[in-house]
Amino acid sequence: MNYKKRILPIAIIVCAFFANRISAQDVEAADQSLNTEAKGLYIGGQATTNGLGFNVRYILGKRLTLKTGVESLSLNYNYEFEENDISYDADFNYKTGGIFLMGDYFYTNSLYLTGGVIFNNFQPRLKGAANSDMEYGDITIPASKVGDFNIRFEPETKVSPYAGIGFRRFIGKRKMVTYNFETGLYYIGPPKLNIEASGLLEPTANPVHGQQQRLEKQFSAYKYYPVVKLAVAIRLF
Numbered sequence: 001m002n003y004k005k006r007i008l009p010i011a012i013i014v015c016a017f018f019a020n021r022i023s024a025q026d027v028e029a030a031d032q033s034l035n036t037e038a039k040g041l042y043i044g045g046q047a048t049t050n051g052l053g054f055n056v057r058y059i060l061g062k063r064l065t066l067k068t069g070v071e072s073l074s075l076n077y078n079y080e081f082e083e084n085d086i087s088y089d090a091d092f093n094y095k096t097g098g099i100f101l102m103g104d105y106f107y108t109n110s111l112y113l114t115g116g117v118i119f120n121n122f123q124p125r126l127k128g129a130a131n132s133d134m135e136y137g138d139i140t141i142p143a144s145k146v147g148d149f150n151i152r153f154e155p156e157t158k159v160s161p162y163a164g165i166g167f168r169r170f171i172g173k174r175k176m177v178t179y180n181f182e183t184g185l186y187y188i189g190p191p192k193l194n195i196e197a198s199g200l201l202e203p204t205a206n207p208v209h210g211q212q213q214r215l216e217k218q219f220s221a222y223k224y225y226p227v228v229k230l231a232v233a234i235r236l237f
Contacts, residue, residue, distance in 0.1 A: 038059050038170060038175045038178075039059050039060070039061065040058070040059060040235045040236070040237055041056070041057075041058050041235065041236045041237055042056070042057045042058070042059065042178060042233035042234060042235050042236065043055070043056050043057075043233055043234065043236055044057075044178075044231060044232045044233025044234055045231070045232060045233075046069065046071065046229055046230065046231035046232070047229075047230050047231075048071055048227055048228060048229040048230070049226065049227050049228050049229075050071050050073060050096055050097055050098070050118075050186070050225070050227050050229075051071040051072040051073030051074075051096060051097040052071065052072065052073070053069055053070045053071035053072060053097070054069055054070065055067055055068065055069030055231055055233065056068055056069060057233060062106065062109070063105060063106050064103065064104070064105060064106070065103070065104040065106070065112075066102075066103050066104075067100075067101075067102050067103070067104065068099070068100060068101050068102070069099070069100055070097070070098070070099050070100075071097045071098065071100070072096075072097035072098075072121070073094070073095070073096050073097050074093070074094070074095045075093070075094040075095075076091065076092070076093050076094075077091075077092045077094070078090070078091050078092075079092070080131070085134075085135070086130055086132055086134050086143075086146060087130070087131050087132040088128045088129065088130055088131060089128055089129055089131045090126060090127070090128035091126070091127055091128060092124070092125075092126050093124065093125045093126075093127075094124045095121065095122075095123050095124060095125070096120070096121060096122045096123070096124070096225075097120070097121045097122075098118040098119050098120040098121045098122075098160075099118065099119045100116060100117065100118040100119075100162065101116050101117055101118075102114055102115065102116030102117075102162065103115060103116060104166065104168075106168075110167055110168055110169060111165070111166070111167055112165070112166050112167075112168060113163075113164075113165055114162075114163070114164045114165070114166055114182060114184065115161075115162060115163045115164075116161075116162050117159050117160060117161055117162060118159075118160050118162055118186055119158060119159055120155055120158060120159075120160045120186065120188060122153070122154070122155045122188055122191075122225065123152065123153060123154055123155075124152075124153045125150070125151065125152045125153070126149075126150075126151045127148070127149065127150040127151070128148060128149055129143070129147070129148035129149075130143040130144075130146035130147065130148070130199075130201075131143055133146075134146050134200070141200070144199070145199050145200065146199050146200050146201065147197060147198040147199020147200050147201040147202060148197070148198055148199070148201070149195070149196065149197040149198075149201050149204065149205075150195070150196040150197070151193060151194070151195050151196075151215075152193070152194045153191045153192070153193060153219075154191065154192045154193075154194070155188035155189055155191060155192075156188065156189025156190055156191070156192060156223075157187075157188065157189050160186045160187050160188050160189075160225075161186070161187050162184055162185070162186050162187075162227075163184055163185060164182055164183055164184020164185065164227070165182070165183065165184065166180055166181060166182030166183070166184075166229075167180065167181045167182070168180045175235070176234060176235045177232070177233070177234050177235070178232070178233050178235075179230070179231065179232045179233075180229070180230070180231045180232075180233075181229070181230055182227075182228070182229040182230075182231070183226075183227065183228045183229070184226075184227050184229075185224045185225065185226055185227065186224065186225040186227060187223060187224055187225075188223065188224070188225050189223055190216065190219065190220040190221075190222070190223055191216070191219045191220075191222060192216065193212050193215050193216050193219070194212075195211065195212050195215075
């Protein structure tokens with residue numbers, strides 16, 4: 001009876017030891033599989049809120065991936081608006097994108113933290129011109145004399161730091177294809193404005209009147225540019 005009581009704890013300890021060894025070997029095998037099969041150079045495309053583009057990434061190992069690429073977005077929106085009983089034709093051109101350099105640190109096999117910089121091309125522009133005459137008592141001022149305007153937005157910094165979090169999966173046993181979902185923020189700083197105007201609108205562009213400073217103050221809260229990315233890449237070697 002004493003013999004059986006002694007054997008049982010020893011058997012449990014031995015089983016637990018071998019179970020832990022097998023588990024550790026499985027994890028090590030999985031890590032080696034990732035390191036040997038997934039390492040390499042990948043190239044692919046991406047769709048983001050900062051534009052469409054392509055990327056090149058190099059998987060160094062289980063924890064670290066380096067990547068670079070370019071993304072670009074240009075949208076145009078034409079509309080009419082009225083100000084002080086004068087109608088205007090306006091054209092809003094939203095242009096952004098850039099070249100990025102980043103690194104991904106994986107704290108699990110699929111989830112990662114990412115950081116780096118983008119040489120950004122954020123430069124929206126709003127331009128327009130009066131398309132109706134201005135009535136001033138008995139005087140009619142033609143639209144051509146009312147004038148036109150051109151407002152350009154520029155980031156405070158052309159090299160913007162970036163931080164985000166993402167998710168990666170491989171497709172197929174050979175891990176030849178990978179896809180990523182990522183979200184993060186670029187820091188672009190308070191946008192700077194440049195205003196040009198002609199005709200009766202010309203005083204709007206004069207720094208003495210402070211219109212540019214007032215607009216910059218209104219936009220100063222928009223220091224961060226949120227980004228959502230979906231990328232797919234295939235391994236070259």
